[in-house]
Amino acid sequence: xxxxxxxxxxxxxxxxxxxxxxxxxxxxxxxxxxxxxxxxxxxxxxxxxxxxxxxxxxxxxxx
Numbered sequence: 001x002x003x004x005x006x007x008x009x010x011x012x013x014x015x016x017x018x019x020x021x022x023x024x025x026x027x028x029x030x031x032x033x034x035x036x037x038x039x040x041x042x043x044x045x046x047x048x049x050x051x052x053x054x055x056x057x058x059x060x061x062x063x
Contacts (some may be wrong), residue, residue: 003044007037 011032019025 002048003040004037006044007033007040010040011036 012029015029015032016025019028
């Protein structure tokens, strides 16, 4: 879920910066998402687990 959000937002923002908010951008955004989503999965899996581990050490558990 997080990887999908990252891929949608980053591919949309970065392609809009490069192409501007045009029909050409709108037509190309889905292709950019398909490329970005698999790339976003790996860092999300690595850093997501690391982030939860660090947060677990910082924030005390409530029982």
